[in-house]
Amino acid sequence: MPEPQIRKSATLVETIYHEGGPAPETPLRRAACMTVIANPFAGRYVEEIEGFMKDLEPLGIQMAQHCIDALGGDASVVEGYGKGAIVGTNGELEHGALWHVPGGYAMRDKIAESMAIVPSTKKVGAPGARLDVPVTHTNASYVRSHFDAMEVGLNDAPKADEILLVLVMTTGPRIHARVGGLKAKDVAGKDGLR
Template sequence: MTIDVRKIVVGVEEVRHDGGPKLDRPILKGWIAAVLKNPYAGRYVEDIQPTMEALKPLGLECATKLLEALGGDTAAIEAYGKGSLVGAAGELEHGALWHVPGGYAMRELLGEALAIVPSMTKVGPLGAILDVPIHHRNAAYVRSHFDGVTLMVQDSPRPDEILFALAMTTGGRPHPRMGGLTQDQISKRDGQR
């Protein structure tokens, strides 16, 4: 199966504070979106799982480009997430094709990444906004890292396209004050706590 990528877009923001004191180290929040032709647009296909295998190189390419945009240091990445935005001629299930290629690529690239990668999938029109949930890469219950990245690619997805996205950050929210498990309290090494 050929994966026909029309474009790849990368966005990075540098958060210096969020209304409170300036941070000693800015937090980088980045995302990458790959926009590609949906091979199933306009028709129902029973077995679409082989496409997950075909998407694995794209997942690794996207994860690598995003890591580079955030400075290239795997140890600096604290949180991640993924998402899909399917054009109107597709179906929600087509966005689920990104679960393995996107999530596993980030986990493989980062080395130690124990937590499942949170995800959002939706069908939307040209220029739709995608909110990608993120949480800590090693413990999903680290409350300070419950966050998200909002992205939009103006000319995407066309009705017969899918936008697949990854997100990574170098920190949690700038001024966490909601208690709960903190990053330095991760102990179970089970991906949750």
Template sequence: MSFDIRKTQVAVEETWHERGPRLTSPLRVGMACAVIRNPFAGRYEKDLLPFMAELRELGTLLSKALIERLEANKVEAYGKGAIVGEDGELEHGALWHEAGGWAMRSVLGEPKAIVPAAKTVGTLGTRLMIPLGHIQAAYVRSHFGTAEMTVWDAPRRDEIVYGLAMATGGRVHERSGGLKAIDIKINDGQR
């Protein structure tokens, strides 16, 4: 590994109802993140692409941690996020777009929809809401959701928190209309 992991965190939230009827099985939303040292903290680096390629390994590690808890065949939504410590730049978080997205698609059997993303520059305990979207089509409203990523003691000034999120379904008791997952066709927001 060419990146220095200080800590990882994996969490799964289960929701049984939202004041409506209780589900027979809960909606499970998982988030996995890693706090790593930012190799570019405090300086400008012109070529970030080699590091982005190395981050695929981190993406695979986090993807597998989520799959282990959620089961690949049950994942219906995903997203990714990054929080860059104050001595870094937003572009260091943007490296996760390709690396994190590639890793999740790889372990999930190459789903077709873009992986929604959020990134920011922050400090200890910064809270980032990672957007979620359906793994096969971007226009499935029922699967627009969020997963919270926060680590109480990260990122330090010279760190980055990279995270991935997956969910086993759409919002509990969704009733906002739009394209249903069972009706997805080519060109419904696919790659």
């Protein structure tokens, strides 16, 4: 399979100081790394596409590190993560699914406590399409305070023959999270769920 051809990348960092209530001691930070690549399968049906996941692995590692760097360079502050893809209109949804393994495992390999599956979303869209990337706790998917999403997109991507790949990391729960459920401090960390 061909190496990914990158047209552009962007990193977005949000710092959330409050959500209308009292300001937390430490603001929540969220980072999204986005990379636009050529879709090698655009415009035609290709049966065997799985091999391209291996080609995406170095890009996943690079993007995961960009997210960590955007949050200050210390992977231990990352408590939430998610991934996603927008496939240009000459592609198919399955081309976005190629990002599951290289994107997810890259983040899990960079974060010491990361037993939970990385949530994901994908869609086919035109340039300027937006994507709500789901986020959950890195070590236990049932930690309700970390159920979140980050909206991302680029005004000129993906073009019809491109894919926009996304990784998201966060430093904590939603500001003012107070709807119960498993608390991060109570995570057993054995099964990726609780």
